[in-house]
Amino acid sequence: MTAALATHRGDGLPGALAHDAPPPAPVRRGRERSFDEPPRWQIYLPLGIYLVFTLVPFYWMFLFAVRPAGSTSLVPWPMTGEHFSKVWNERSFALFFQNSMIVGVCTLLATTLVALAGGYALARFDFKIKNLFMLALLCSQFIPGALMLVPLFEIFKNLQMINSLGSVIIAETVFQLPLSIILISGFIKNVPVTLEEAAWVDGCSRFHAFRAVVLPLLRPGLIAVGSFAFVHSWNHFLFALMFLSEQDKQTIPVGLNTLIGADSVDLGALAAGGVIAAVPVVIVFAFIQKWLITGFSAGAVKG
Amino acid sequence: MKNSKTYRGRTVATVSVAAVLALTATACGDDGSGGSGTEGSGKGEITFWDNNGGPRTAVWTEIIKDFEAKNPDIKVKYVPIPIADVQSKYDTAIAGGGLPDVGGVGTAYLSNMVSQEALEPVGDRIKDSALNGKLVEAMVESVKDAGGRGEEIYSVPTSANNGALWYRTDLFEAAGLDTPDTWAKFYEAADKLTDADNNKFGFTIRGGAGSIAPAIDAAYGQSGITDFWDGDRTTLNDPKNVAALEKYTALFKKTTPAADVNNDFTKMVAQWDTGTIGMLSHNLGSYQDHLKALGKDKFAGIPNPIGDGGTRVQVSNPVDGLGLFKSSENKTAAWKFIEFAASHASNSKWNESAGAIPANTEAARDPWISATEPTALAAKSLTDGSTKIVELPYYLPDWNNISKADNEPEFQKLLLGKVTAKAFLDKLAGELNAAQAEWKERGNG
Numbered sequence: 001m002t003a004a005l006a007t008h009r010g011d012g013l014p015g016a017l018a019h020d021a022p023p024p025a026p027v028r029r030g031r032e033r034s035f036d037e038p039p040r041w042q043i044y045l046p047l048g049i050y051l052v053f054t055l056v057p058f059y060w061m062f063l064f065a066v067r068p069a070g071s072t073s074l075v076p077w078p079m080t081g082e083h084f085s086k087v088w089n090e091r092s093f094a095l096f097f098q099n100s101m102i103v104g105v106c107t108l109l110a111t112t113l114v115a116l117a118g119g120y121a122l123a124r125f126d127f128k129i130k131n132l133f134m135l136a137l138l139c140s141q142f143i144p145g146a147l148m149l150v151p152l153f154e155i156f157k158n159l160q161m162i163n164s165l166g167s168v169i170i171a172e173t174v175f176q177l178p179l180s181i182i183l184i185s186g187f188i189k190n191v192p193v194t195l196e197e198a199a200w201v202d203g204c205s206r207f208h209a210f211r212a213v214v215l216p217l218l219r220p221g222l223i224a225v226g227s228f229a230f231v232h233s234w235n236h237f238l239f240a241l242m243f244l245s246e247q248d249k250q251t252i253p254v255g256l257n258t259l260i261g262a263d264s265v266d267l268g269a270l271a272a273g274g275v276i277a278a279v280p281v282v283i284v285f286a287f288i289q290k291w292l293i294t295g296f297s298a299g300a301v302k303g
Numbered sequence: 304m305k306n307s308k309t310y311r312g313r314t315v316a317t318v319s320v321a322a323v324l325a326l327t328a329t330a331c332g333d334d335g336s337g338g339s340g341t342e343g344s345g346k347g348e349i350t351f352w353d354n355n356g357g358p359r360t361a362v363w364t365e366i367i368k369d370f371e372a373k374n375p376d377i378k379v380k381y382v383p384i385p386i387a388d389v390q391s392k393y394d395t396a397i398a399g400g401g402l403p404d405v406g407g408v409g410t411a412y413l414s415n416m417v418s419q420e421a422l423e424p425v426g427d428r429i430k431d432s433a434l435n436g437k438l439v440e441a442m443v444e445s446v447k448d449a450g451g452r453g454e455e456i457y458s459v460p461t462s463a464n465n466g467a468l469w470y471r472t473d474l475f476e477a478a479g480l481d482t483p484d485t486w487a488k489f490y491e492a493a494d495k496l497t498d499a500d501n502n503k504f505g506f507t508i509r510g511g512a513g514s515i516a517p518a519i520d521a522a523y524g525q526s527g528i529t530d531f532w533d534g535d536r537t538t539l540n541d542p543k544n545v546a547a548l549e550k551y552t553a554l555f556k557k558t559t560p561a562a563d564v565n566n567d568f569t570k571m572v573a574q575w576d577t578g579t580i581g582m583l584s585h586n587l588g589s590y591q592d593h594l595k596a597l598g599k600d601k602f603a604g605i606p607n608p609i610g611d612g613g614t615r616v617q618v619s620n621p622v623d624g625l626g627l628f629k630s631s632e633n634k635t636a637a638w639k640f641i642e643f644a645a646s647h648a649s650n651s652k653w654n655e656s657a658g659a660i661p662a663n664t665e666a667a668r669d670p671w672i673s674a675t676e677p678t679a680l681a682a683k684s685l686t687d688g689s690t691k692i693v694e695l696p697y698y699l700p701d702w703n704n705i706s707k708a709d710n711e712p713e714f715q716k717l718l719l720g721k722v723t724a725k726a727f728l729d730k731l732a733g734e735l736n737a738a739q740a741e742w743k744e745r746g747n748g
Contacts, residue, residue, distance in 0.1 A: 023614075069596070070595055070596045070597070070598070072578075090361075091357070091360075097733075117432050119645050148396045149395055149399075150395060150399050153395055153396075153398075153399030153400070153401070154400070157399060157400050157401060162401055182325065241384075241385070241388055241392060242391075242392065242395050245350070245352075245382050246380070246382060247381065247382060247383060254385065257357075257385035257387060257388065258357030258358075258360070258383050258384075258385045259357055260355045260357070260385065260386070260387065260569060261355055261357060261358030261359070261386060261588070262355045262358075262386040262588060263357060263464065263585070263586050263587075263588020263589055264569065264572070264588050264589050264590075264591055264592045265568075265569045265572065265573070265592065266358075267569075267573055267590075296667050
C-alpha cells in the first residue's frame with residue numbers, strides 16, 4: 001500500500017526505503033464519521049430552523065430600524081440613520097443608555113460581591129438554619145417583583161431614595177441575590193477546602209487565602225453571575241418605572257415603552273431603540289459565552 | 304471544615320434582622336394619597352405626569368415652555384409615563400405615596416382613581432375660571448359619568464378620540480368599490496378585497512389586547528341598539544347584538560389574516576400600514592402613522608358605518624383629561640397649569656398634534672380641524688345629530704378588569720370557534736350586571 005502510495009504520489013523512492021518508512025496516515029475522504037454519529041444534516045437542519053426562528057425577529061427589528069419611514073422593502077436598502085438619530089437625540093436615549101449602564105454595572109458589582117460573601121458562608125460554614133436559609137433563598141424566587149412593589153416603594157420613599165438610581169440598583173440587587181448566592185456557593189464547594197487549608201498553613205489569613213487561592217478558580221462562576229445580574233437589570237422595566245419619576249433618571253426599558261403611544265406607534269423609532277437596547281447585551285454575551293456556559297453547567301450540578 | 308458562629312457574626316445577624324424589620328415596618332405608614340394637600344403659594348415647582356408619555360412629549364414640552372414664560376414663578380416638572388403602565392404607576396403612587404400635582408387621566412381609569420380618593424373635585428374651580436362654558440358639554444358629561452360621583456367632575460376634559468374606519472382608497476378604486484359607509488358595503492368590500500392565496504385581505508380584526516371595545520362597537524353599530532342598560536341589565540347580550548357579533552367575527556380567517564387573533568393595536572396598525580389590507584377599524588389616533596406610511600392619497604378615514612336602520616351607532620370613546628391631585632401641596636399653581644393647558648391655544652395645539660377632537664369649544668372651531676378630513680368627519684358626526692352614542696360603563700371600577708384581562712382571552716376563543724358569540728356575550732353581560740349591582744349597592748347611581 002505504501003509503495004502504491006509512493007508511486008501514486010510520484011515520490012520515486014526505492015522499495016526498501018519505502019518499506020522502512022513509517023506507515024503513512026490512512027487516506028481521508030473528508031471528515032471521518034463513526035457509525036453512531038448521526039448524519040450532518042440531522043444536526044444542521046434543526047439548528048438552521050431554530051436559527052431562522054431566532055434571527056428573523058432580530059432581522060425584522062434591524063430592518064425597521066434602518067429603512068426609511070413608509071418603506072416596505074424587505075432588505076435594508078436604502079439605509080437611513082434617521083430613526084437612530086431620533087431616539088438617541090430627541091427621545092433622550094443617550095441619557096437612558098447612560099442610566100441603564102450605571103444601573104447594570106452597579107447591580108453587577110453589588111450582586112457579585114454580596115453573592116460571593118453569602119456563597120462562601122453557605123459553602124464553608126455550618127450553622128443551624130443553613131438548610132432553612134437555602135430553602136428560603138429558593139422560595140424567594142417564586143415571589144414576583146410586582147408583589148413587593150408597594151412595600152419597596154414605601155421603604156425607598158422613607159429612605160428618601162425615590163427618584164434615585166440607587167433605589168433601582170438596590171431592588172435589582174436584592175432580587176438577583178438568591179439565585180446568585182446559590183450558584184456561587186456551588187462553585188465554592190467545588191474548590192477543595194484543602195487548598196485553602198494549605199494557604200492557611202503557609203501563613204495566609206482566611207481572607208488572603210480566599211483571595212489568592214479560591215477567587216481565581218471562581219472566574220467562570222463570577223462571570224456567569226455577573227453577566228446574569230447585568231443583563232437582568234439592563235432589561236428590567238418595573239422597578240425603574242415605579243421608583244423613578246424624573247425623565248432624566250429613566251432607563252432604556254422605560255424609554256422603549258414610551259415609544260408606544262395610546263393609539264400610535266413609531267415602529268422605526270421603536271426598532272432603533274430596540275437595537276440600541278440589544279447591543280450591550282449582545283456584546284456581553286459575545287465576550288463571555290465560553291465562561292457563561294462553563295459557569296452555569298459547573299454551578300448547576302454542585303449542591 | 305466547620306466553623307461555629309462567632310460573636311461578631313451573631314451581632315451582624317442581629318443588626319441585619321433589625322434593619323430588615325425596621326425597613327419593613329415603614330411599609331405600614333401613610334396611605335400615600337397624601338391627605339388633603341394645600342393650596343400653596345401659587346409659586347414654585349409642580350410635577351406633571353403625562354399619561355401618554357413619549358408620543359406627546361414634544362407638544363407638552365412646548366406647552367410647558369409657553370406656560371412657564373407666562374408664569375415665571377412656576378416651574379413644571381414633566382414626567383412622561385408609558386400609556387400601557389400609567390394605571391399601575393398611579394396605583395402604586397396612591398398606595399405608596401409620591402403622586403404628582405397634575406396628571407393626565409383618561410375616563411377608562413378615572414373611577415378607579417376617584418374611588419381611591421386620589422383626585423380633587425374640580426367643578427367649582429372650573430366655574431370660577433376662564434374655562435367656564437368653554438368645554439364641550441358632551442365631554443364634560445362623559446367625564447362626570449366616568450367619575451361615578453353624580454354631578455361632581457374629577458378631571459378637566461382636554462380631548463376625545465373617536466372610532467374610525469380607515470380604508471385604502473387605492474385598493475377600493477382598483478376593485479370598483481364604494482366608500483364603506485354602511486355595514487353592507489363594509490362586508491362586501493371585505494369579501495371582494497380578499498385574495499388569501501396572494502396574502503391580500505379585506506379587513507384586519509383586533510383579536511389581542513384591547514379587542515373588547517371594538518367588538519362591542521361592531522355589535523351595537525350593526526344592531527342599532529342605542530342604550531347599554533335596560534334597567535339594571537345590560538343590552539349587550541340582546542339577540543340582535545349576538546347576531547351582529549357572530550357576523551363580524553365570522554370575518555376572521557375568511558377575510559382577515561389568521562394572525563389577527565393576537566392583534567393588539569400596534570400589530571394591527573403596522574400590518575395595515577405596510578401591507579395590502581383593505582380596511583382597519585381603529586381610532587383617529589393612528590392617522591399620523593397612516594400618513595407617514597402610505598402618504599395622503601392612498602387612504603381615507605370615515606366614522607363607523609351606518610346600520611340597516613339608517614342610523615350610525617357607536618360606543619363612547621374614552622375622554623382624556625387633566626386631574627388635580629388631592630395630595631398636591633401647591634394646588635393653586637397646579638390649577639393654573641391645568642387652566643392654561645385646557646385653554647384655547649394650548650388645547651388646539653395639543654389636539655392638532657394628536658389628531659384628536661379638542662374639548663375646548665374655541666379650539667374645536669379652529670381651521671386645522673376642517674383641514675384634517677378624518678378628524679373633521681368625526682367631529683361632524685358627533686355634533687350634527689347623525690350618530691347615537693352608546694355610553695359604555697367606564698364608571699364601574701371593575702370595567703377595566705372585565706373589558707381586558709377577564710374577557711380578552713374569551714374573545715380569542717370566540718375567534719377560534721371555541722365558544723359561541725352568545726356564550727361570550729352572556730358571560731360578559733353577566734359580569735357587567737354583577738359589577739353594576741355592586742356599584743349601586745355602594746350608593747352610586
